[in-house]
Amino acid sequence: MNPALYFESPAEGLAELALTPDVAGVAEPDDETARVHVAIRGVNKTYTTGTVQVEALKNINLTIGRGEIFGIIGRSGAGKSSLIRTLNRLEDVSSGQILVNNIDVGSLRERDLVILRRKVGMIFQHFNLLHSKTVFENLALPMKAAGIRDKAAIKQRIDELLSLVGLEGKAEVYPSRLSGGQKQRVGIARALMLQPKLLLCDEATSALDPETTHSILGLLKDIRDKLGLTIILITHEMSVISEICDRVAVLEQGEVVESGPVWKIFSQPRHEATRALLAPLRKGLPDELLTKLNTEPGPVGTRAVVRLTLAGSGQEELPLHLLGNLGTDTKLLQSDIEYVQGHVMGRLLVSVPANDGHLPDAFRAPAFSNTEVLGYVTPSA
DSSP, rough: GGGGSSSHHHHOOOOOOOOTTTOOOOOOOOOHHEEEEEEOOOOEEEETTEEEEEEEEEEEEEEEHHHHHHHEEEESOOOOOOOHHHHHHHSSSSSSEEETEEEEEGOOHHHHHHHHHEEOOOTTTTTTOTTHHHHHHHHHHHHTTTTOOOOHHHHHHHHHHHHHHHHHTTTTOOOOOOOOOHHHHHHHHHTTTTTOOOEEEETTTTTTTTTHHHHHHHHHHHHHHHHHEEEEESOOHHHHHHHOOOOOEEEEEEEEEEEEEEEHHHHHSSSSSHHHHHGGSSSOOHHHHHTTTEEESOOOTTTTEEEEEOOOOOOOOOHHHHHHTTTOOOOEEEEEEEEEEEEEEEEEEEEEGGGGGGGGGGOOOOOOOEEEEEEEOOOOO
C-alpha cells in the first residue's frame, strides 16, 4: 500500500514513506511539485469498437495548482468527460501519465487505487442519488463503504456537511422531495464525506436553472476557500467558467487548443472553438442597425459604425476620458463590458462621422486591442 495517497502533499506522503522502505513511487518534491496538485502529461485515450478506433484524447498536457479552480470546456464530443474520468482512473489512459500529488495514477495497484478514489470527490450532472434512501442514508454510504462503522462519527460528519451546504434539517428527507439545486447540494456533501482534497465536477450545473447554477457555483467557491480544495470542473458553458474558474483549458476534438487565465482566454480567444463557445455571451448588432448598414460610405452626414475591443491587458478600470477622447460627435450605440479577474474587457459599438473612412487617432489608442469599421449608416431623408 502506498501511504502517500492518504496525505495532502508529496512532502507529507514522503515523510510517511520513510517508515515503509519497501514502498516506492513518490519522488522527492521540489517547490514546483509541491504547488502542483494534478499533472497531465502526454495523455492519449483511444476507444476501440470492433475494427473502429476513436481518438478521444490526443497528447493532453496540463498542470493544475493546489487550491485552484480549473475549468475544462469544450463542445459536445470534445473529450471533456473522457479526460476528467482519467483523473481518478475511472478510465485508463492509452498512453501518458496522470499524476496526483506526484503519484502516477496509472501505476497504482487496486488497493492503492481505492485509497486514491476516497481522496478524490466527484459531483455528477444528474446527482446520482439513491431515491429509496434518505439524505442521511445517501451521505452515510461513502463512509460505510470505506469501512467506517462508528455511527456517532458518521452522524457528526453528515451534520457538519449539511450545515456547510445549507441543508440543515433535511437529513430524513427523500431525494424526491428536494429541488434540483438541493439534490446537487446533497451530491456535493456526499463528495466531501471522506474529506477529499481534490473535487471533480462533471457538468455539475448543466441540469440546473440559471439562478440555481449561480448559487451552486457560489457554494463551490466557498467550499474551496474554506476547505482548501482543488476543484476541476468540466462544462460547455463559458458563463460557468467566467464565474468561478481561475484558469481554463479549451478542448476541441480531443486536443487542448488553448489554455490560460480566464480573463485572457475571454478577451483574446485564438481558436475558432473558443470563439464559438464565447458567442452566446457576446451581444450581436441590433436588428434595426443591421437593416440600415451599408458597406460603403454614402452622402454627407453618413456615419461609420465602429466596434472597439478592450482586451483587458493591464486594465483594472475603464477611464471615462478614454471615451471623451473619441470626440464630441461620437455616439455610443451599444456597450458589452465586463470585469473578469481584475480586468476590464469587452466591446463598445459607436458611430462617428464617416470622413471618407478615416478614423481619428484616438480610436487607435493602446487600450483598444482592435478597431473595426463594420459599415456605414446613411442619414434618413
